[in-house]
Amino acid sequence: xxxxxxxxxxxxxxxxxxxxxxxxxxxxxxxxxxxxxxxxxxxxxxxxxxxxxxxxxxxxxxxxxxxxxxxxxxxxxxxxxxxxxxxxxxxxxxxxxxxxxxxxxxxxxxxxxxxxxxxxxxxxxxxxxxxxxxxxxxxxxxxxxxxxxxxxxxxxxxxxxxxxxxxxxxxxxxxxxxxxxxxxxxxxxxxxxxxxxxxxxxxxxxxxxxxxxxxxxxxxxxxxxxxxxxxxxxxxxxxxxxxxxxxxxxxxxxxxxxxxxxxxxxxxxxxxxxxxxxxxxxxxxxxxxxxxxxxxxxxxxxxxxxxxxxxxxxxxxxxxxxxxxxxxxxxxxxxxxxxxxxxxxxxxxxxxxxxxxxxxxxxxxxxxxxxxxxxxxxxxxxxxxxxxxxxxxxxxxxxxxxxxxxxxxxxxxxxxxxxxxxxxxxxxxxxxxxxxxxxxxxxxxx
Numbered sequence: 001x002x003x004x005x006x007x008x009x010x011x012x013x014x015x016x017x018x019x020x021x022x023x024x025x026x027x028x029x030x031x032x033x034x035x036x037x038x039x040x041x042x043x044x045x046x047x048x049x050x051x052x053x054x055x056x057x058x059x060x061x062x063x064x065x066x067x068x069x070x071x072x073x074x075x076x077x078x079x080x081x082x083x084x085x086x087x088x089x090x091x092x093x094x095x096x097x098x099x100x101x102x103x104x105x106x107x108x109x110x111x112x113x114x115x116x117x118x119x120x121x122x123x124x125x126x127x128x129x130x131x132x133x134x135x136x137x138x139x140x141x142x143x144x145x146x147x148x149x150x151x152x153x154x155x156x157x158x159x160x161x162x163x164x165x166x167x168x169x170x171x172x173x174x175x176x177x178x179x180x181x182x183x184x185x186x187x188x189x190x191x192x193x194x195x196x197x198x199x200x201x202x203x204x205x206x207x208x209x210x211x212x213x214x215x216x217x218x219x220x221x222x223x224x225x226x227x228x229x230x231x232x233x234x235x236x237x238x239x240x241x242x243x244x245x246x247x248x249x250x251x252x253x254x255x256x257x258x259x260x261x262x263x264x265x266x267x268x269x270x271x272x273x274x275x276x277x278x279x280x281x282x283x284x285x286x287x288x289x290x291x292x293x294x295x296x297x298x299x300x301x302x303x304x305x306x307x308x309x310x311x312x313x314x315x316x317x318x319x320x321x322x323x324x325x326x327x328x329x330x331x332x333x334x335x336x337x338x339x340x341x342x343x344x345x346x347x348x349x350x351x352x353x354x355x356x357x358x359x360x361x362x363x364x365x366x367x368x369x370x371x372x373x374x375x376x377x378x379x380x381x382x383x384x385x386x387x388x389x390x391x392x393x394x395x396x397x398x399x400x401x402x403x404x405x406x407x408x409x410x411x412x413x414x415x416x417x418x419x420x421x422x423x424x425x426x427x428x429x430x431x432x433x434x435x436x437x438x439x440x441x442x443x444x445x446x
Contacts, residue, residue, distance in 0.1 A: 037049040059105075116329065177192040
């Protein structure tokens, strides 16, 4: 088990809950009353028996290095309310001195360790390079045909003008997106769907539609000339079209990774939930984006509470400005960070986004920690102004949740300086997490 001073906060535990109902139910099990046979190990696991409605208590174990969960209850939620309750009990009171896990818990922990070792053992399987090359060529040909068709669609759009798009409706763009899926270019399909929704987005939509059409045209032309591009940019083009590199191809970086933000977004058709987890290496200073996905009605499996630090290996995928990473082996239980991350000025944030655009022209935003900054209202909306300086960034508002986070940020600041993590892009700065001066406890804004 981690040191007593390194226990998580209740907010970090509850951030793992798959939904509000689990969060409330877990909170009711966070006291010592229903628990017995509790304990924790020095390697980073906690366990216990929780009294339920039946005669047999539920056996619950949590591996803090994941975190991962196992419970004998029939719930299909991960983590279930018993795992949340056990973690809340550990966070509030601790579970005594480190001890050996009982057999029922150690068996599951051993199975997890063995499963984690299997991919490394099977990584050396021979690959039929010739067959892989032929498959890649066939897919490239299909994507090329789809790109050519999409270029014709964009030309028809500009020839006919944008004014009639409000009356034309979304159906034509959905049909084009389906054609891109058939062409095995899911990245293009997603951008086409986004393009089709712009006419219903309110005032100023023609300019936004023209911007997105231009970026889509740029991506089409880049694909058609991808063989002549430098490899880093070619990898970005392939990724944006929807052909990402294999997860084992990129650079592996072992570091202590601070979890800066975690939030979910749902696709326009409601079929997919995407979870974005922003990390920063405390040693390397490198930002990383871990993604996970969930089908309808089920949240993504990967959950990392904001403010924790995990020692792990992150393997960065080629392309996309070197942001996308897959978390690999974790070497210790996650612990709360002892201090807030260091921030930069608004001018430095813009410079960082500009540098990233040179590597990925389709990048919507770049992760930045600003600080110290002060949220201030203005004629055109809120801004984050440097506490010492004359520059500021406009705050980008994208929905009711972001507006709620803005008011939370303003209240947290109280007119004084704060440190803010968020996404700096062409529409402004989207705040995601904030820290008050002289405190390491983060406040999530989404």
